[in-house]
Amino acid sequence: MxxxxxxxxxxxxxxxxxxxxxxxxxxxxxxxxxxxxxxxxxxxxxxxxxxxxxxxxxxxxxxxxxxxxGYRVFVDQLTEVRPLTSAQRHAIETFLGEAGDLDELLSRTVRLIAQLTRQLAVVQVPSFASSRVRHVELVHLSPTRVLCILITDSGQVEQRLADLGGEVDEATLAALRVRLNEVAGGLTLTDAAAALSGEISAVDPRHAEVLHTLAATLAEQARAQRSDRLVVAGAANLVRTEQDFSGSILGVIEAIEEQVVLLRLFGEMAAEPQGVAVRIGRENEPFGLGETSVVSSAFTVPGRDLARLGIVGPTRMDYTSSMAAVRAVARYLSRTLGEH
Structure with missing residues (x-):
C-alpha cells in the first residue's frame, strides 16, 4: 500500500x-x-x-x-482535469470558429490538438450509420427515369438517378412513393436497404426495379457513411519523440497508418469521470502500440454516431495538459456542432 x-x-x-x-x-x-x-x-x-x-x-x-x-497510478490519482487558460480557450474558439464546414472543422481540429499537446493527433470522422430515413421522394424525369431522393433525420439529402428498365407513369410512381415511405420510414439506412431488398407486399412485381434501385442507393450510402476513417496530423511530433521509444518507431507509425487499429482502440476506450479516457503502454499491446499512450475524448454531432478525438504519443507524456486539451476541444466540438 x-x-x-x-x-x-x-x-x-x-x-x-x-x-x-x-x-x-x-x-x-x-x-x-x-x-x-x-x-x-x-x-x-x-x-x-x-x-x-x-x-x-x-x-x-x-x-x-x-x-x-506508475503512469497509470498517476493518471488515476488526477481527481480532476486542470482547465485550460482563458487564452487557450479563446485560441480554440477562434481557430475552429473559422471553419466553413465539417470537413474543414475536423482538419483544423487535428492541427490544433497537435499544436496544443505536441503529440500526434487523430479525429474520427463522425458516422451517419445511425441516421434514420425521414422521407423518400421519387421525381418523375421521363417514362423510364426517376430521381430517387433520400432524406434522413439528420438533414442529410442523397440523390440517385434510377433507370427503371420499363415505363412507369406518374400515378404508379406516386403509389410507389407512399409504399416506400411506409416500408423504409423510421429505419436506419442499413435496415431500410435490407427491407427494400426483400419482397414488399402490395407492390406490382413489374415495378420491383424501382425498389431494387433505391435499395442499392440506401446500401451504398450506408457503406459510405460508416465511421471507418480518421483525420491525422502532427506526425512530426511523434518523430521528435523517437528517443522515448526503445526501438524504431516504424512499428508505431505502421500501426497508426492501419486506421482500423486506432478505430478499434477508440471503440474500446470508455471515458473516465473527467470525460477523458487514457490507455498507457502495455494496455495498448494488443493493438501494436505497447510503447505509446493514447488520450481520447468523445464528441457528438446531431444525427450521427458518437465519435472520438485524441492523441498518440510516448508514455513519457504531459498527461495533465494533454487530457485538458483533448477534453476542451471535444467539448467545443460537441457544443458548436450541436448549435448548428
Missing part, C-alpha cells in the same frame, strides 16, 4: 521526468519540491515505489523513471 507521501513522490518523479527526460533522484526531489523531509526519507519512499513496480532504475542510473503502472 502506497502512502500519501509516496504518491506525492510518484507525482514529483512523473512531472520531473516528463519535463527533463532525465531519471529523477532523491536529491533532485528534495531540491525541487517542498516535502520537508530528508533525502534519505525520500529514498525510502522511492524504494517502496520500486517494490510496487511504479518506478524503475534505467540501466545503472541512480535516478528512477516511472513505469507504465
Amino acid at each position: 502506497v502512502s500519501e507521501r509516496g504518491l506525492a513522490v510518484l507525482r514529483a518523479i512523473v512531472q520531473d521526468y516528463v519535463a527533463s527526460r532525465e531519471p529523477v533522484g532523491s536529491k533532485t526531489i528534495v531540491e525541487r519540491h517542498s516535502f520537508g523531509v530528508s533525502a534519505a526519507t525520500i529514498r525510502n519512499d522511492m524504494a517502496l515505489l520500486e517494490e510496487e513496480e511504479l518506478i524503475a532504475a534505467p540501466h545503472t542510473s541512480s535516478g528512477r523513471v516511472p513505469t507504465d503502472k
Whole structure:
C-alpha cells in the first residue's frame, strides 16, 4: 500500500521526468519540491515505489523513471482535469470558429490538438450509420427515369438517378412513393436497404426495379457513411519523440497508418469521470502500440454516431495538459456542432 507521501513522490518523479527526460533522484526531489523531509526519507519512499513496480532504475542510473503502472497510478490519482487558460480557450474558439464546414472543422481540429499537446493527433470522422430515413421522394424525369431522393433525420439529402428498365407513369410512381415511405420510414439506412431488398407486399412485381434501385442507393450510402476513417496530423511530433521509444518507431507509425487499429482502440476506450479516457503502454499491446499512450475524448454531432478525438504519443507524456486539451476541444466540438 502506497502512502500519501509516496504518491506525492510518484507525482514529483512523473512531472520531473516528463519535463527533463532525465531519471529523477532523491536529491533532485528534495531540491525541487517542498516535502520537508530528508533525502534519505525520500529514498525510502522511492524504494517502496520500486517494490510496487511504479518506478524503475534505467540501466545503472541512480535516478528512477516511472513505469507504465506508475503512469497509470498517476493518471488515476488526477481527481480532476486542470482547465485550460482563458487564452487557450479563446485560441480554440477562434481557430475552429473559422471553419466553413465539417470537413474543414475536423482538419483544423487535428492541427490544433497537435499544436496544443505536441503529440500526434487523430479525429474520427463522425458516422451517419445511425441516421434514420425521414422521407423518400421519387421525381418523375421521363417514362423510364426517376430521381430517387433520400432524406434522413439528420438533414442529410442523397440523390440517385434510377433507370427503371420499363415505363412507369406518374400515378404508379406516386403509389410507389407512399409504399416506400411506409416500408423504409423510421429505419436506419442499413435496415431500410435490407427491407427494400426483400419482397414488399402490395407492390406490382413489374415495378420491383424501382425498389431494387433505391435499395442499392440506401446500401451504398450506408457503406459510405460508416465511421471507418480518421483525420491525422502532427506526425512530426511523434518523430521528435523517437528517443522515448526503445526501438524504431516504424512499428508505431505502421500501426497508426492501419486506421482500423486506432478505430478499434477508440471503440474500446470508455471515458473516465473527467470525460477523458487514457490507455498507457502495455494496455495498448494488443493493438501494436505497447510503447505509446493514447488520450481520447468523445464528441457528438446531431444525427450521427458518437465519435472520438485524441492523441498518440510516448508514455513519457504531459498527461495533465494533454487530457485538458483533448477534453476542451471535444467539448467545443460537441457544443458548436450541436448549435448548428
